[in-house]
Amino acid sequence: MDNYELLNSEGKDGKAPAPTLQSSDETLYCEAEASLAVEKEKLPPESSETDLEIEDTEKFFTTGQQEMYLEACRLVGVVPVSHFLRNMDEAYVNLNHHGLGPNGIKAIAIALVSNTTVITLEVADNNILDKGAMSLVEMLQENYYLQELNMSENNLGFEGAKVISQFLQRNTTSLLNLQLSGNNFKDNCAELLCHALSFNYHIKILDLSYNQFSDKAGEHLGQMLALNVGLQSLNLSWNHLHSRGAIALCNGLRANVTLRKLDVSMNGFGNEAAAALGEVLRTNASLAYLDVSSNGISNEGIARISRGLEVNESLRVLKLFLNPMSMEGAVLLILSIKRNPKCKMEELDISNVVVSENFTKTLEGVYAVHPQLDVLYKGLQGFSVKKTVHQWTNLMKLILNYADQNKITIVDFFKSLNPTGALKMPVGQFRKALMQQTRVPIHRSQVRELIKKLDDKAGMVDFSILKT
Missing domain, CATH: 1.10.238 (Recoverin; domain 1)
Incomplete structure (x- = not known):
């Protein structure tokens, strides 16, 4: 939704001391340097012990990005990924679904420590586990160029959440976009992550969808949002947030001043939380995109949301698809927009609602007041x-x-x-x-x-x- 400035990378030292966050092994870049130094003593230049022959070890030791990766693969015992070799000089690298595992991602992390070209790295669905997450965050302590990282679907669990939380608490990274969807995160993971994010202002985009957050997690998320001054986009879709957790989340949103995009679709807000959401819309001046599709909200809850729309001046997109509302609720929504002269709404998605001809006539009157608006509905009978x-x-x-x-x-x-x-x-x-x-x-x-x-x-x- 927004463009972000590159963080100042001046003062970066490729031979900086090892970061504090460590696994039981040596940190990545130190381990690679030490191992390579040993190899220089053990292997003569003409050695043909491996197909990945290194002809000039001194040159490789100081400048060779690809050579560094090939040697790292040999040291950790994995097969090099040809796609990474071909694209490690590109700004965008997609390694999703490559079966990397913890060791495969460790070799890549070693190669990225001093990399200055990769800005976006995708490593979703590689079963990297918490050990792989540790390798990546250790790399991020030294790499000040990587801005977007997708670690979704890697079975990180509680231990992985701990690793990431410790990393986020440092608040010194260049990372802006972090995707952690589908990592089996439960409420105890939410507590760790939210504690770290309460005081982290670098992360702008966070994806925590397809996890197992329930009401307790909603409380932690609400507390975090009340304190956080960095997040601009948060995806919590496909979790298990019901009334209590959703209301706590909304309480945090009322105090938040930076979040512009929120996706809580496919949860279980219900009408009670919809009422809290309506209160958010009355007071929150930053939220521009809100997706509450498929949350069990009927006309009763829609009426409360509509009251918020009557005074809201920031929301541009509201998605209410697959909620059990009727045309009566749809009328309440469009009339609330019409009554608000300062409304900025551009898209209202109620595309599961079948409307009548009278509704479309009413809508034309709303369009006359707000020509920037588009309302998506299922349409009249015979729509093709x-x-x-x-x-x-x-x-x-x-x-x-x-x-x-x-x-x-x-x-x-x-x-x-x-x-x-x-x-x-x-x-x-x-x-x-x-x-x-x-x-x-x-x-x-x-x-x-x-x-x-x-x-x-x-x-x-x-x-x-x-x-x-």
């Missing part, structure tokens, strides 16, 4: 996906015909919608500008399809892809 595709085709033909008639390019048409004349603009502003222009007749559903085509997945539409 083929119709949507047809509308997309017709829309582009309409715009192209207008551009031809006025001797401009299609890109010029879209640029004219942007006050800055740039080739990108925020989704909400784009929808508003397109709906308010009078040169080409356009339906909102057509605009929705157009945005899907031009969306850059970062909240912006990009016209440049239409260039020929």
Whole structure:
């Protein structure tokens, strides 16, 4: 959702002393250096003992990134990953589902200690366990370039949570985005992680989805959110947060001033927690994206959320898909948006609700007040996906015909919608500008399809892809 500045990396010393966080072995980079020094004494330059022959050990010892990795693999007894060898000079490295295990990730961590190019590292589903997590956090004590790390689905458990919590408490990393989805984290893990995150302001994006957090974890998470001043995006979807834990989470949100995106879909908030969420929307001024899909919220809870929407000035996206609400609840939502002149809502997802023609007429009145808004509903009887595709085709033909008639390019048409004349603009502003222009007749559903085509997945539409 946001772009973050690279942290200042000046003063980094490749031969810094070993970090405090350690396993029972020597720390990674010291172990590699010591082992390599021994190898220089043991192996003559012409040795052909291995296929991974090192011709100039002195040069390798000081500068060879690939050679460092190959030697680390030999030392820990694993087969080198060719994909890593080919891409270790790239900013993005994806090693998901490679069967690395603790030793495989240790070799990679050794190679990354002094790496200055990899910014994003994906190592999901590699069964690295807590030992592998230790290798990665030891590496992060020395590497000041890595900003995004995905350790999801690695069976880290309680011991892994301890390792990560100790690392987060240091609050000196360059890491901004940490993904820990599906790691069998329970409430005791939440306690450790939340204690560390209460005073960590470096981590901006945190994914804790698909874990086993229940109400006790919700209490810890709420306490953390009340203190944390760094997190901007938190994913808690597919956990087990019910009323008590969800209410505690909401209590923390009321005091939070930095979180912009929260996903708590596929939990069990219910109507009681929905009431607490409505209170959050009344007071929280930072939250822009909220997903509470599939949380057992009926019209009763929707009514409480609607009261929050009447005064909220920050929320842009609200997802309520797969909640047991009816058209009555949907009407409450759109009318609350209409009554709020300062509402910033751009997308309301109630796409499991079948609506009537009267509802769509009411919605047109809401659109007149808030042209940036798009409400996703299941539609009237007879709604067809083929119709949507047809509308997309017709829309582009309409715009192209207008551009031809006025001797401009299609890109010029879209640029004219942007006050800055740039080739990108925020989704909400784009929808508003397109709906308010009078040169080409356009339906909102057509605009929705157009945005899907031009969306850059970062909240912006990009016209440049239409260039020929």
